[in-house]
Amino acid sequence: MSELHGYLLIAVAAILWGSMGILAKLAYTYRINPLTLIALRLAISSCTLLVPFALLRRNYFKIRKKHIRDFVLFGIFAVALQRLAYFYAVKLTTVTVAVILFYTYPIFVSVYGYKSKGEKISALTIIAILLTFTGVALVVKVHETSWVKINLPGIAVGLASSILFAQYFIQAKEFRKYYTNWTLMIYGETIGALILLPIIFASISEMINYPLELWLLILAIAWVPSLLAYILYSYAIKSAEYSKGSILGVLEPLSASILSVIILKEGLTALQIIGLIMTLVGVTLLFTKLKL
Numbered sequence: 001m002s003e004l005h006g007y008l009l010i011a012v013a014a015i016l017w018g019s020m021g022i023l024a025k026l027a028y029t030y031r032i033n034p035l036t037l038i039a040l041r042l043a044i045s046s047c048t049l050l051v052p053f054a055l056l057r058r059n060y061f062k063i064r065k066k067h068i069r070d071f072v073l074f075g076i077f078a079v080a081l082q083r084l085a086y087f088y089a090v091k092l093t094t095v096t097v098a099v100i101l102f103y104t105y106p107i108f109v110s111v112y113g114y115k116s117k118g119e120k121i122s123a124l125t126i127i128a129i130l131l132t133f134t135g136v137a138l139v140v141k142v143h144e145t146s147w148v149k150i151n152l153p154g155i156a157v158g159l160a161s162s163i164l165f166a167q168y169f170i171q172a173k174e175f176r177k178y179y180t181n182w183t184l185m186i187y188g189e190t191i192g193a194l195i196l197l198p199i200i201f202a203s204i205s206e207m208i209n210y211p212l213e214l215w216l217l218i219l220a221i222a223w224v225p226s227l228l229a230y231i232l233y234s235y236a237i238k239s240a241e242y243s244k245g246s247i248l249g250v251l252e253p254l255s256a257s258i259l260s261v262i263i264l265k266e267g268l269t270a271l272q273i274i275g276l277i278m279t280l281v282g283v284t285l286l287f288t289k290l291k292l
Contacts, residue, residue: 009236011251016229018255021095022263023221024087030214034087036203037218039196042080044222046193049186060183067178074171074184075191082164083192085157092154093140095260096268099253100139100279101158104132106286108166124285132282138275181234249287250280 027037053060063071089098107129113119140155141147148155168188175184200207210218257276260266268276 006236009232010249013229013233013236014249014251015255016225016232017249018099018225018252019259020221020225021086021090021098021256022259023217023225024090025095025260025264027214027217027221028091030211030217032210032214032218033203034091035084035196035199036206037221038080038084038087039193039199039203040207040218041222041226042083042189042193042196043200044219045226046186046189048223048227049182049189053182053186057182060180060186063179063183063187067175070171070175071187072191074168074175075188076195077164078168078171079188080192080195082161082168084196085161085164089154089158089161093151093158094266095264096253096257096266096272096276097140097151097154098158098161099256100136100276101155102161102165103250103253103279103283104136104159105162105166105169106283107132108163109169110286112166112170128282128285130282131278132286135275135278135280135282138271139279141269141272143271181230185230250284253283254280 024034024037028034086098086102089101093101110119110121110125110129114121137143140151172181172184253276257268261268
C-alpha cells in the first residue's frame with residue numbers, strides 16, 4: 001500500500017471517529033441512558049475482538065504479571081470512564097462542544113511530560129496551548145455566562161473525558177514498548193466491559209423493549225467508529241509517517257462538527273466557528289509534538 005493510500009485511510013478513520021457523537025446523539029432520542037449505551041458498546045466491541053483473536057492470535061493475550069494492575073487501571077479509567085464521560089458530554093451539550101473539549105487532551109499530555117518527564121515546553125507549544133484554550137472558550141461560549149451555567153455539567157464531563165484520554169495516551173505509550181495496539185485494545189475494551197457489566201444486567205428489562213432502530217445504532221457505535229476506524233488506522237499507519245498521520249486526526253473534530261450541523265441541525269455562531277478553527281490549529285501544532 002502506498003503512503004498516499006495510508007493517509008487516505010487515516011482520513012477515513014478520523015471521519016468515522018467523528019461520527020461517534022452523532023450516532024450517540026441519535027441513540028439518545030430513544031431515551032437510552034448513556035451508562036447503558038457505553039456498557040453495551042464496550043460489551044459488543046469486546047466480544048467482537050475476543051472471538052477471532054482467541055482463535056487466530058492468542059499471542060496477543062500474553063501480558064507480563066507486573067503489568068496486570070496497570071492494565072486494570074487502564075481498562076477502568078482510560079477506557080470505561082473515559083468513554084462514559086465523553087458520551088455524557090455529548091448528551092449534556094452538543095457534539096461539537098463535546099468533541100472540542102475532548103481534543104484538549106494533547107495539552108494535558110504536554111503538561112504531564114513537563115511535570116513528570118522534565119520535557120521542555122517550547123514557545124510553539126505555549127502558543128498552541130493558548131490557541132487551543134482560546135478556541136475552546138469560544139466554542140463553549142464562555143462569554144455567555146447563562147449558557148455556561150446551564151451547560152456546566154456537560155463542560156465538566158467533557159474536560160474529564162479529555163483528561164482521562166490523556167491517561168490513555170500516556171499509558172498506551174508505555175505499553176507500546178512491550179505490546180501491540182491490538183493487545184491494548186483487547187484488554188482495555190474487555191476490562192472496561194467487565195466493569196460496566198452490572199449496568200447491562202440492571203438494564204435487561206429496558207433492553208428487551210429497545211426498538212430495532214436503537215439496536216442498529218448501538219451496533220453501529222460499537223463497530224463503525226470504534227472497531228472499523230481503529231482497524232483502518234492501524235493498517236494505514238504501517239505505510240504512513242506517524243507524526244503526519246496523527247495530525248490528520250484533527251479531521252475527527254472537524255467532521256464531527258460538520259456532521260452535527262448537517263444531520264443534527266446543530267447551529268454554530270460566528271464566534272464558535274472561529275473558536276473551532278483556532279482549536280484545530282492549536283491541536284495540530286500540539287500533535288506535531290506527540291508520538292505514540
